[in-house]
Amino acid sequence: MRSKGLTVLKIGGSVITMKDKALTPNNSAIKRLAKEIAGSRLSPLIIVHGGGGFGHPIAAKYGIAEGFKDEKQMVGFSKTHNAMMKLNMLIVEALLDEGLPAFSMAPSSFIITRSGRIQHIYRDPLEQALKLGFTPVLYGDAVFDYDLGFTVLSGDQILSRLATELNAERIIIGVDVDGLYTIDPKIDPRAQLITCLTLNELVNLIDKIGGSRSVDVTGGMMGKIRELMAPAMNGINILIVNALKPNYIYKALRGEDVVGTKIIRE
Amino acid sequence: MRSKGLTVLKIGGSVITMKDKALTPNNSAIKRLAKEIAGSRLSPLIIVHGGGGFGHPIAAKYGIAEGFKDEKQMVGFSKTHNAMMKLNMLIVEALLDEGLPAFSMAPSSFIITRSGRIQHIYRDPLEQALKLGFTPVLYGDAVFDYDLGFTVLSGDQILSRLATELNAERIIIGVDVDGLYTIDPKIDPRAQLITCLTLNELVNLIDKIGGSRSVDVTGGMMGKIRELMAPAMNGINILIVNALKPNYIYKALRGEDVVGTKIIRE
Numbered sequence: 001m002r003s004k005g006l007t008v009l010k011i012g013g014s015v016i017t018m019k020d021k022a023l024t025p026n027n028s029a030i031k032r033l034a035k036e037i038a039g040s041r042l043s044p045l046i047i048v049h050g051g052g053g054f055g056h057p058i059a060a061k062y063g064i065a066e067g068f069k070d071e072k073q074m075v076g077f078s079k080t081h082n083a084m085m086k087l088n089m090l091i092v093e094a095l096l097d098e099g100l101p102a103f104s105m106a107p108s109s110f111i112i113t114r115s116g117r118i119q120h121i122y123r124d125p126l127e128q129a130l131k132l133g134f135t136p137v138l139y140g141d142a143v144f145d146y147d148l149g150f151t152v153l154s155g156d157q158i159l160s161r162l163a164t165e166l167n168a169e170r171i172i173i174g175v176d177v178d179g180l181y182t183i184d185p186k187i188d189p190r191a192q193l194i195t196c197l198t199l200n201e202l203v204n205l206i207d208k209i210g211g212s213r214s215v216d217v218t219g220g221m222m223g224k225i226r227e228l229m230a231p232a233m234n235g236i237n238i239l240i241v242n243a244l245k246p247n248y249i250y251k252a253l254r255g256e257d258v259v260g261t262k263i264i265r266e
Numbered sequence: 267m268r269s270k271g272l273t274v275l276k277i278g279g280s281v282i283t284m285k286d287k288a289l290t291p292n293n294s295a296i297k298r299l300a301k302e303i304a305g306s307r308l309s310p311l312i313i314v315h316g317g318g319g320f321g322h323p324i325a326a327k328y329g330i331a332e333g334f335k336d337e338k339q340m341v342g343f344s345k346t347h348n349a350m351m352k353l354n355m356l357i358v359e360a361l362l363d364e365g366l367p368a369f370s371m372a373p374s375s376f377i378i379t380r381s382g383r384i385q386h387i388y389r390d391p392l393e394q395a396l397k398l399g400f401t402p403v404l405y406g407d408a409v410f411d412y413d414l415g416f417t418v419l420s421g422d423q424i425l426s427r428l429a430t431e432l433n434a435e436r437i438i439i440g441v442d443v444d445g446l447y448t449i450d451p452k453i454d455p456r457a458q459l460i461t462c463l464t465l466n467e468l469v470n471l472i473d474k475i476g477g478s479r480s481v482d483v484t485g486g487m488m489g490k491i492r493e494l495m496a497p498a499m500n501g502i503n504i505l506i507v508n509a510l511k512p513n514y515i516y517k518a519l520r521g522e523d524v525v526g527t528k529i530i531r532e
Contacts, residue, residue: 068398074367078400081370082355082362089348096348101340104347109375112390122388124378128410132334134344144394 006044006130006168007253009037010159013052013140014176015243016091022057025087030094033174033249037135038098040253044130046162047091047102047137050155054087055080055140059152064142065116068149077150080142081108088139095135103134107141113153114146118161127166138162160227164234171236172252173224174243179261180205180221196262199232228263238263272310272396272434273519275303276425279318279406280442281509282357288323291353296360299440299515303401304364306519310396312428313357313368313403316421320353321346321406325418330408331382334415343416346408347374354405361401369400373407379419380412384427393432404428426493430500437502438518439490440509445527446471446487462528465498494529504529 011033018024037047051059059065062076088104095102110122129136140155163171177185178193185191197205206226221240228238241248241260251258277299284290303313317325325331328342354370361368376388395402406421429437443451444459451457463471472492487506494504507514507526517524 071367071399074398074400075362075365078358078362078367078369082358085351085355085370089351092344092348096341096344099341101337101344103344103374104351104372106370106372106375108369109372109391110388112394120390122376122390124386124388125375125410128378128412128415132340132410132415133337134340144391144398146394149394149398 006046006163006166007042007170007172008046008048008159008163008168009249009253010155010171010173011047011049011091011243012173012175013050013054013056013155015052015174016049017052017054017087019053022053023083024053025090029244030090032246033243034091034094034098034100036247036250037253038095038100040250042253043133043135045135045253046126046130047135048155048159048162049088049091049137049139051084051087051140054083055142055152058083059142064150065152067145067147067151077142080152081106084139084141088137092137095137101134102137103129105129105136105138107138107153107158108143111141111153111158112144112146113148113151115148116145116151116153118153118157119146121161121165123165154223154227156224156227160231163231163236167234168231168236171228171231171238172249173238173240174249175221175224175240176242176244178242178259179240180225193259194261196264199229199263199265202229202232202263232263232265235265272312272429272432273308273436273438274312274314274425274429274434275515275519276421276437276439277313277315277357277509278439278441279316279320279322279421281318281440282315283318283320283353285319288319289349290319291356295510296356298512299509300357300360300364300366302513302516303519304361304366306516308519309399309401311401312396313401314421314425314428315354315357315403315405317350317353317406320349321408321418324349325408330416331418333411333413333417343408346418347372350405350407354403358403361403367400368403369395371395371402371404373404373419373424374409377407377419377424378410378412379414379417381414382411382417382419384419384423385412387427387431389431420489420493422490422493426497429497429502433500434497434502437494437497437504438515439504439506440515441487441490441506442508442510444508444525445506446491459525460527462530465495465529465531468495468498468529498529498531501531
């Protein structure tokens, strides 16, 4: 399927959950974002969200990302998935309340990885959902892995791979900062927002960070931007915006000007 | 994959939900069955459960089984799935509480139908789950359909198809009666339990009921027993038991003698 005009929207876990409290949704952010997304009337659209305080603490406790080593992890693997399902259901229900035909899809049921990288996405039901006008809502999940037994699959990897496979037109990434900075803004107040980055500049940035072993100047967004290489190379326009600021996601979805970091092929 | 010794267990919706109250789980039955299933220490095992008061009322309200006719159904389709996810999570969590590594799998994410019949089951993650020793827990669901757009897929069809594809050894079906009767026991007190039925007798029974257009002597189990033809023909042993009676499911899983209806190839 060539999805003409498909947008893939990522909502970071730090946006929709409370940072310092496990299993606590940020209900006001969820409600506001549901209004913004439904209000944009954008279709076709796929949403992928992160785990924040839902998935990560349980996954970390049981060492899920490192793979299957001990039977004691099995219950933890399942609990990680359940926690993500609960968060996902809150998002989907908030969207349904706004009249958007969102539909929950469980990554662990149709995506399988090898050594932590996506091996197959069985996209058939998801593509049927898109064709009918649904907005599939996926999430970072505890998934099965051919080599590791199981692992943690980030929403960022799902986003990157799905957008590439479906030839999406745009990726919009909603995070808890304004975008990429010249230096980590949480450490150095001289940090300046990078408003536009070409693919070459993105590669250089990743090289620089990878090589220096210094503080991650992306403010913890290194994993995120690594995943953006493939879609950027495929000519998919990428925009990173602050989803905690009201109407930023709405404007981004509508294609209106908004503060953030654009990543373009050239 | 040839699953040697695989058991597929169906738990009817009428067993785990309250008949006369929408969205109300039968918590004591769920807890007891979780103990019985975990206590049997049976592996490999797949569980499929029905919807009862969770899935059916919403699916009926929006006419989901009849397929996509109107955009207004879309929110209802998604809500049907959400209701089933909620019920599923209760079952999975009850099993996890008993130490059984159950894992929720969402049929709508990896099964697609054509005119209401299963066209593809993308079984890869499910088989990986089984291989690791997990007990996948599936459910009747609102699913996407190539011809109808979407429809309702019964747990019975999933059970039948999965058991056949995976060459299961046994199917155990937990319902709210003791098994199949010579006549509907809710109508005629002379009804006698059929303790054993060959494939030929099963075919004759379906013919008789289908032809007579009279009262369904199976007590509403016609849809269920129709789905049992394919696995019975494939030599899979089938046992229908009363899951509301304590220890019946436990004994059935353990292969111990228990009141019920056996269906065998010959």
